[in-house]
Amino acid sequence: MQSAIDQRVSLAVSTVIFALRPHPESGLMTLWLPLVRRIREPYEGQWALPGGPLEADEDLAASARHTLERTTGLTPNYLEQLYAFGSLDRSPDDRVVSIVYWALVQPDEVARAVDGENVEWFVADELPPLAFDHTEIVDYALARLRAKITYTPIAHAFLPLEFTLAELRAVHEAVLRTHLDPANFRRQALASKTLVPTGTCLQGTSHRPPALFRFEAGPPSHAPEERR
Amino acid sequence: MQSAIDQRVSLAVSTVIFALRPHPESGLMTLWLPLVRRIREPYEGQWALPGGPLEADEDLAASARHTLERTTGLTPNYLEQLYAFGSLDRSPDDRVVSIVYWALVQPDEVARAVDGENVEWFVADELPPLAFDHTEIVDYALARLRAKITYTPIAHAFLPLEFTLAELRAVHEAVLRTHLDPANFRRQALASKTLVPTGTCLQGTSHRPPALFRFEAGPPSHAPEERR
Structure with a gap:
């Protein structure tokens, strides 16, 4: 590692963008994210998180x-x-601190996504080797998402405004990469008190149409730049 | 606000350091934090979070x-x-992004604290007007601490390795600024499964000495620079 004493520290912002799409082999819903192919050194030709x-x-x-x-x-x-x-050694030629944001994309948005130049979507758990420390950043984002879905209603970011319990469970299963027992999941979801029945059912289905829910509006974010 | 187009962005690291000490008037345990008096402009003479x-x-x-x-x-x-x-306007003369860390100080450490030059400790909820956006930063840290203590064992950072349930409750009461019913608190604390009885009792007390507990070691932090 080069001496860093006289270097200026520069600042970048990168984003981890998660969306749910079917896995290309299993067909199961799974986490995807877009990466950008680098067109200059360092790491020319390798994939990296979008940012600048x-x-x-x-x-x-x-x-x-x-x-x-x-x-x-x-x-x-x-x-x-x-x-x-x-970290001091996360970029080979200069000292860069990256402030990383993450975005969760709703299903109607996924359909509207238009890939930018040199952009490709990958299954989040099957990435090629990434530039810089971006593998570590994605691992951290996945760990945070998988922890957070167990104690916050973050799943709503992957759902339309109104959804069935089966749709909510499918999001949890995709994020946690595991099968969840429908009856247990239903009981825990209803006990969490974050769901509000809309009083209506999913239309167009035959007998016993499933009930629709929406998320209780939570407290506003304390984060200064994320208040709406 | 001045035009920011040609400015360079510089990077600072600041810290919010919370410790529990008795309130000077009520004598109740309360959150304190150290501030540094600024010795140059902008905000000369005002109090600010330690950092640089x-x-x-x-x-x-x-x-x-x-x-x-x-x-x-x-x-x-x-x-x-x-x-x-x-934010663009958080410093009057230049563009500074501050990455803020927070530290929670254990009681044996509080006793060892040696104030640096121009440093003074304040009751966290009774601060003077602070330099820059530091009031907003402290408010955010307080909100995070008060949220986090309800769903993580963060209280251990304010406690010695072994503690009684009354000591644990006192930390929750100090952070949340409220009285908690001892029987309810005991039931919820034991139900949280984060406490391990040490099998010993607090020494030197008379009849029915209270049992000592320690926190179950949680999963390691995912945060890259905070792994131990």
Whole structure:
């Protein structure tokens, strides 16, 4: 590692963008994310998280939103600061601190995604080797998502406004990569008190149409740049 | 607000350091934090969170640890990245993004704290107006601490290795600024499965000495720079 004493520290904002799509082999719903192929050194030709240097006239969340839109054409509702990565040796030629945001994309948005130049979507658990420390960043984001879905209603970010318990369970199964017992899941979901029955049922289905729910609006985010 | 287009973005690391001490009037345990009086403009003479520019040869957590030691003489076990603050107008003369860490100080450490120059401790809910957006940062840290204590065993950071349920309740009461019913608290604490009885009792007390507990070691942190 080179001497870092005289280096200036520069600041980048990167984004981990998760969406649920069927796995190409199993057909099961699974987590995907878009990556960008690097067109210059270092790591030329390798895949990296979408992002770029923080512009002086952009706040952090705005920078993440611009990257998102440039990469996928999307403007997801769920965009949250994940973590700042600042190890000394994470970039070979200079000292870069990356503030990472993560976005969760709803199903109607997934259908509207338009890939930017050099952008491709990958199954999140089957990535090629990534540039910089981006493998570590994705692993951290996956761990956070899998932890958070067990104690917060974060699954709503992957669902339409109204959904059935089977749809909610499918999101949990996709994120946690496991089969969940329908009866147990139903009992725990209803006990969590975060669900509100809409009083209506899924239309167009035959006998015993499943009830629709929406999420109870939670407390507003305390994070300054994420308040709506 | 000045045009920010041609500005360089610089990077600072600040720390919110919480410790429990008796309130000067009520005598009840309450949250305190150390502030540093600014000795130059902007905000000369006002109080601010301890911190400074990120040095090129320091990673983020190391920078926070150095600030902590310089300010309080302490090296707390609990040091975690809180949030990166990057609004365009948070500093009047230049564009600064601050990555904020928070530290929770154990009681035996509080006793050893040695205040640095221009450092003073304040009751966290009774602060003077702070420099920059530091009031907003403290409010965010307090909100996170008060949320987190309800669903994680973060209280252990304010306790010695072994403690009684009354001591644990006192930490919750101090952080949440409320009285908690002892019987309810006991039932919920034991139901949370994060406590392990040590099999011993508090020594030196008279009849019915209270049992001692320790926290079950949780899963290791996923945060890259905070792994031990």
